[in-house]
Amino acid sequence: MIVNSSGGSSGPRREVVRVGTREVLEEERERARQRVAALEREFAGLAEAASAAGTDDEHDPEGATLAFERQHAAALLAAAREQVAAADAALRRLAAGRYGVCERCGQPIGAGRLTARPAALTCIRCAASGSG
């Protein structure tokens, strides 16, 4: 007796996932740029406040707070700049037809990860296992 299990009308349906489009990446880069600009203003403001207060004295609670806020702003600024660079890199990879391929292991980066982080250059496993 032959059981024919092939065929049927319910073929695999293709989900259209809107990842890896130029539009998404350019939006991402623009958002990151705006964040960089806002943080640069904030950072400049904090630097001004510190010099206006005339103190970077650790014993002055206000000086310490300002120093902490400057460090915090500097860290956020560095992260935002990295995001701009990552979006740029992703756009270059898209142009080269290599977008969505992990730059470490060469495996495809999951659609879910690309949706959450359009500028991701590594797959979730490499991102989890390595620093950087």
Ligand SMILES: [Zn+2]
């Ligand atoms: Zn990988």
